[in-house]
Amino acid sequence: MSAVHRRPKLLPEPTVARLPIYQRIAEELLRRGNDTVSSDDLGRLAGVSAATVRRDLSSIGPFGTRGSGYQTLDLSRRIFEMLGGDTEDPTVVVGIGNLARALINSPLFATRAAKIVALYDIDPNVVGTVVGGLEVRRLADEDPDRFEQPPAIGLITVPAQAAQDVADGLCDIGVRAILSFSQQVLLVPPGVTVRYVDVSIELQILSYHLEHGRGPLSGGLWHNLGHSPVGAGTPS
Amino acid sequence: MSAVHRRPKLLPEPTVARLPIYQRIAEELLRRGNDTVSSDDLGRLAGVSAATVRRDLSSIGPFGTRGSGYQTLDLSRRIFEMLGGDTEDPTVVVGIGNLARALINSPLFATRAAKIVALYDIDPNVVGTVVGGLEVRRLADEDPDRFEQPPAIGLITVPAQAAQDVADGLCDIGVRAILSFSQQVLLVPPGVTVRYVDVSIELQILSYHLEHGRGPLSGGLWHNLGHSPVGAGTPS
DNA sequence: ACATGTGAAAGAGTTCACAGCC
DNA sequence: GGCTGTGAACTCTTTCACATGT
Numbered sequence: 355m356s357a358v359h360r361r362p363k364l365l366p367e368p369t370v371a372r373l374p375i376y377q378r379i380a381e382e383l384l385r386r387g388n389d390t391v392s393s394d395d396l397g398r399l400a401g402v403s404a405a406t407v408r409r410d411l412s413s414i415g416p417f418g419t420r421g422s423g424y425q426t427l428d429l430s431r432r433i434f435e436m437l438g439g440d441t442e443d444p445t446v447v448v449g450i451g452n453l454a455r456a457l458i459n460s461p462l463f464a465t466r467a468a469k470i471v472a473l474y475d476i477d478p479n480v481v482g483t484v485v486g487g488l489e490v491r492r493l494a495d496e497d498p499d500r501f502e503q504p505p506a507i508g509l510i511t512v513p514a515q516a517a518q519d520v521a522d523g524l525c526d527i528g529v530r531a532i533l534s535f536s537q538q539v540l541l542v543p544p545g546v547t548v549r550y551v552d553v554s555i556e557l558q559i560l561s562y563h564l565e566h567g568r569g570p571l572s573g574g575l576w577h578n579l580g581h582s583p584v585g586a587g588t589p590s
Numbered sequence: 591m592s593a594v595h596r597r598p599k600l601l602p603e604p605t606v607a608r609l610p611i612y613q614r615i616a617e618e619l620l621r622r623g624n625d626t627v628s629s630d631d632l633g634r635l636a637g638v639s640a641a642t643v644r645r646d647l648s649s650i651g652p653f654g655t656r657g658s659g660y661q662t663l664d665l666s667r668r669i670f671e672m673l674g675g676d677t678e679d680p681t682v683v684v685g686i687g688n689l690a691r692a693l694i695n696s697p698l699f700a701t702r703a704a705k706i707v708a709l710y711d712i713d714p715n716v717v718g719t720v721v722g723g724l725e726v727r728r729l730a731d732e733d734p735d736r737f738e739q740p741p742a743i744g745l746i747t748v749p750a751q752a753a754q755d756v757a758d759g760l761c762d763i764g765v766r767a768i769l770s771f772s773q774q775v776l777l778v779p780p781g782v783t784v785r786y787v788d789v790s791i792e793l794q795i796l797s798y799h800l801e802h803g804r805g806p807l808s809g810g811l812w813h814n815l816g817h818s819p820v821g822a823g824t825p826s
Numbered sequence: 827a828c829a830t831g832t833g834a835a836a837g838a839g840t841t842c843a844c845a846g847c848c
Numbered sequence: 849g850g851c852t853g854t855g856a857a858c859t860c861t862t863t864c865a866c867a868t869g870t
Contacts, residue, residue: 368839370798374791379775392851399775404851405841412853420852421848437794438801445793452692457789459688462773465790467797506800507793531796533789537698539615539635547799549792553693553769554701555610556785557681557743558673560767561703562606563783564742565674604861628829640829641863648831656830657870 369410370437375400376410377433380426392423439467446472446505446529448520449512450480450490453535457509458486468507472496493520498527507531514538521548601672605646611636612646613669616662628659675703682708682741682765684756685748686716686726689771693745694722704743708732729756734763743767750774757784 365373379399383391393407400407411418411429414436418424434440445468447454458470474493475481481490498504508524510517510532517536524532531547534540540548601609615635619627629647633640647654647665650672654660670676681704683690694706710729711717717726734740744760746753746768753772760768767783770776776784 364802365798366839370795371791374788374794375775378773378791382775394851401775403841405843406839408852409840409854416853418852419848420846421850423851436798438797439794441797441801443793443797443800452688452695456688456692460789462790462793465794467790467793507796531800533792533796537614539611539618547796549796551787551789551792552610553787554698554703555607555614556769556787557679557698557703558610558675558701559606560743560769560783560785561674561677561679562601562672564679564767565677566600602861630829639863641865642861644830645832645862652831654830655870656868657828659829 365413365436369413372400372402372406372410373414373433373437376407377430377437380424380430380433384426384430389426390419390423391426391429393418396424437467439465442466442469443506443531444471444501444503445469445507445509446474446524447509447511448474448493448524449510449516450475450485451511454509454511455485457511471501471503471505493523493527496527504528507533510534510536510540512536601649605649606673608636608638608642608646609650609669609673612643613666613673616660616666616669620662620666625662626655626659627662627665629654632660673703675701678702678705679742679767680707680737680739681705681743681745682710682760682763683745683747684710684729684760685746685752686711686721687747690745690747691721693747707737707739707741729759729763732763740764743769746770746772746776748772 376396379396380391393404393411397404397407408418411424414432417428417432447458447470450473454473458473463469470486470488473485473488473490474496475490476492476494481492483490505524505527506529508521508529508531510520510524512520514537517534517538518540521532521534521540521542525542525546530545531549532540532542533549533551535551537552537554542548612632615632616627629640629643633643636643644654647660650668653664653668683694683706686709690709694709699705706722706724709721709724709726710732711726712728712730717728719726741760741763742765744757744765744767746756746760748756750773753770753774754776757768757770757776757778761778761782766781767785768776768778769785769787771787773788773790778784
C-alpha cells in the first residue's frame, strides 16, 4: 500500500539548487553561535529575496517559528535529510590528473552526499599507484559485481576527446549520475543525469556580464550579494 | 539622447547560460565537417527543445536559413561575439594549489574569454615560484596601477576560511567579477558579480536526483540527454 | 518540402501582501 | 512587535502552432 514512499513532494529545480546554499549558511551561523535566523537575513546572505527563502523552506515542510525565525540547527538538518545527504552514494573518479587529485584531497566529501569508492585511469604510469588510499585501476577492466553497492555517481576529469568513451563506460558499470569537468557535451542513455562543471563556460558568462551591465540577483546555482549589515556579521 | 549605447538587447539569463553550449556543439560539428545544423538536432545535442533553440538564436539576431538550418561556422562566431569572447578580460588567480595548477595548465583559456595576468598566494614556499610562465606574488602587496589593463576577473581557489579576505582584496584592486571555488558564500560590494563553482553542491543536487526520480531536461547550466540518433553522429 | 522566426498560449517561478501565530 | 506561511498577482520562460521564406 505504501509503495510510493520515496516521493514526499518533488521540489522545484531552482529550490533544489538553493537548498545547499541555505544549509551552508545555516552551518556557518551555527558555528558563530547564532541559533536562529530570519528569512530576511538568510535571504540577504544567500542573495535571494526573503519571500523566496520562505517559499523554499515552507516547501520542505513548515518548521520556522513565527516571531523569531528558523532554528539554524534544525534548518541544516532538514535540508541535509531532504537532499539525501546521509545516503553516501558510492562514487568513482575517472582521469586521475591534477584536478582529480585536488578533488580527492579536498574536504569536498565532508558533506557525505558522496563517497569515493574507486579511481580509474588509462596511463600505465598512474594505474596501480595509490591516491587518497585507493589504488588506481582501469575502467575497461572493471567488474561491476566487485562492489557490494554498485557505483551510482561518476566524476569525469579526462580530456574532452576521451570524455564520451568514459561516459559510456560509466553507464555500462551502472552509474546513474555523472558530474563532468570535461569541455564536452555527453550523450547518455535515458535515466542517467549529467551535470557539467565547466569553467570556460563560467568565464564566458562572467565576460558577458562584465560587458553588459549588471548580472541578475538570482539564478541557477549562483547569486550576487550586496554589501549590507547582516545578522551573521553583527550578531545581536 | 543616445547615452545607453552599451545595451544591444540584454538577453534572458537562461539564454546566456545556453549560448556557450550551442557554441561548443557548433565547433564540434564544424570539426566533423557538418557545415549546417537544424534547431531540431542542435536541441537534441544540447538537451533542450527545438523551440527553445530557435528562440535563443533568434534573440541574438536572425541568421538561420529557412529550409536548411544554421551555418555552424556562423553560429559559433555570432555566439562568440555576443558573449564578448574576444575581450580577453584580464584575470588573476588567488591560491596556487592543485586546483589552480590544474586550471592554469588546462586548455580552459582557449576560449579567450579570459587571460591570466597574475597569480597570488601567501605561502612563502609558493610566492616567488613560477607557474605557467607567471611569478606568484602576494595579493596584499599588489599595486593595482602596475597593470595597463586592470584585472577584471578573479578566480578564488583558497580554503573556505580565507575566501572572504581574498574577495575583499580582489575588490580592492578593482576586480568586478569573481569565480569562486571555495565552499564559502561571499559578500562583495554592489556592482561585483560572483559565481560559484561548488562541487559539493553539485554532488548534493545529483544525490537528490538519484533519490527522487528523474531530473528535469533543462535547467541552469546543465542538461540531460536522451540517447538517440542525431545529425552529429550520422551525417547525411 | 523543409526549417526558421514569432505571435499567442501555457507553464514556472518569484514577489506581493496580509492573515495568523509567537 | 516581529516573522512565518501562503493565496493571489505578476513576471519570466518555454512551448505551441503556423505564417513566411528558401
